[in-house]
Amino acid sequence: MMTMTRTEESTAATTVGAPTLLLAFELGERTWKLGFTPGLGQQPRIRQIPARATNRVVEEVARAKARFGLPADAPVLSCYEAGREGFWLHRWLVAHAVSNQVIDSSSIEVNRRARRAKTDRLDLGGLLTLLARHHLGDGRGWRMVRVPSVAEEDARQLHRTRETIQQDRTRLINRLKAAMVTQGLTLSLEADFLTRLETAQLWDGTPIPAGLKGRLTRAWAHLAFLTRALEELDRERATLAPDPQTTVGRYVSALPTLRGIGPIGTWTLATEIFGWRQIKNRRQLGALVGLVPAPYQSGESAHDQGITRAGNKHVRRLMVQLAWSWVRYQPDSALTAWYQGKFGRGSRRLRRIGIVALARKLLIALWHYVEHGEVPEGAIVKG
Numbered sequence: 001m002m003t004m005t006r007t008e009e010s011t012a013a014t015t016v017g018a019p020t021l022l023l024a025f026e027l028g029e030r031t032w033k034l035g036f037t038p039g040l041g042q043q044p045r046i047r048q049i050p051a052r053a054t055n056r057v058v059e060e061v062a063r064a065k066a067r068f069g070l071p072a073d074a075p076v077l078s079c080y081e082a083g084r085e086g087f088w089l090h091r092w093l094v095a096h097a098v099s100n101q102v103i104d105s106s107s108i109e110v111n112r113r114a115r116r117a118k119t120d121r122l123d124l125g126g127l128l129t130l131l132a133r134h135h136l137g138d139g140r141g142w143r144m145v146r147v148p149s150v151a152e153e154d155a156r157q158l159h160r161t162r163e164t165i166q167q168d169r170t171r172l173i174n175r176l177k178a179a180m181v182t183q184g185l186t187l188s189l190e191a192d193f194l195t196r197l198e199t200a201q202l203w204d205g206t207p208i209p210a211g212l213k214g215r216l217t218r219a220w221a222h223l224a225f226l227t228r229a230l231e232e233l234d235r236e237r238a239t240l241a242p243d244p245q246t247t248v249g250r251y252v253s254a255l256p257t258l259r260g261i262g263p264i265g266t267w268t269l270a271t272e273i274f275g276w277r278q279i280k281n282r283r284q285l286g287a288l289v290g291l292v293p294a295p296y297q298s299g300e301s302a303h304d305q306g307i308t309r310a311g312n313k314h315v316r317r318l319m320v321q322l323a324w325s326w327v328r329y330q331p332d333s334a335l336t337a338w339y340q341g342k343f344g345r346g347s348r349r350l351r352r353i354g355i356v357a358l359a360r361k362l363l364i365a366l367w368h369y370v371e372h373g374e375v376p377e378g379a380i381v382k383g
Contacts, residue, residue: 019070024127025080035124036064040132081105082145107143152276159268162233169226248275254370259380260329282364289315291360319359334377
């Protein structure tokens with residue numbers, strides 16, 4: 001039986017050369033596939049168990065050790081791709097003395113000739129091979145995901161809930177307007193909407209049909225519910241009092257002092273990346289959010305493929321919004337001058353491309369502002 005430990009970080013790396021059992025997971029909704037091997041060149045042992053049956057994982061690990069002739073106390077090194085199961089499985093494995101790695105799926109090395117073929121057996125075999133290489137010191141086959149603690153992960157729930165509700169509210173407003181436009185109605189979505197709906201008429205002066213009126217009434221009630229939910233979340237966020245001695249507290253206190261940066265953007269940046277990620281340089285920060293360019297160069301052919309979009313989508317979406325806000329509220333800053341000079345007079349498409357480039361520059365500038373006290377050139381600081 002594997003021993004328990006309280007830590008949520010990966011256990012110490014196993015010693016290269018020591019008998020080690022390698023374990024890879026292929027996680028499905030109903031079933032999990034487990035692949036075992038003691039190292040490169042060995043035929044993997046593959047077993048299928050019901051999803052989330054952790055007691056079966058313990059049993060299969062013991063059987064695999066016996067099958068490969070490993071001692072019962074041999075260390076176990078495991079991996080699985082980041083996905084729908086989140087990080088709870090990582091924490092369970094670490095609590096049972098397993099050195100686990102959560103892998104970024106998009107970073108896994110794939111044979112270009114065979115990349116069209118995909119089966120669970122191929123996926124498990126590929127993961128086991130890369131895990132064995134990683135165990136031997138070759139870390140080029142994939143990128144590992146930084147696993148947050150329970151508290152760090154929980155701190156993101158408030159603003160992610162708000163983001164989801166805000167998106168639902170926007171979609172509902174668009175559906176309401178579209179339903180009215182198809183009948184020639186142009187009622188504004190204000191507090192007296194239901195009152196005006198009762199007396200509204202179609203293009204020929206006839207009353208609104210009962211079916212359409214019922215649909216609009218129910219959609220308006222749903223919209224009012226989402227609006228109240230947003231207000232409750234904003235009130236809850238306003239009551240939060242982070243410790244200024246922590247990284248999250250420093251960012252929450254410092255970022256709003258710049259005009260154009262509000263509390264929603266501040267909390268998102270602090271809890272999504274700055275509060276728990278160890279950022280070393282600007283290149284790493286841009287890659288973390290997926291705002292770095294993806295060049296293509298082969299022989300005499302060279303062009304830009306746009307941004308990678310491989311980072312945190314919540315922060316990437318937010319930074320584009322903050323970039324537009326920065327252009328509006330910080331018109332005299334060097335960043336705004338750079339954007340206006342290079343993209344401001346271009347087409348709509350060019351301006352949208354430019355705002356993404358500005359978003360990356362702004363993200364780096366905000367990091368320098370809090371970490372190094374460097375005020376963005378020409379920026380207005382409140383107070």
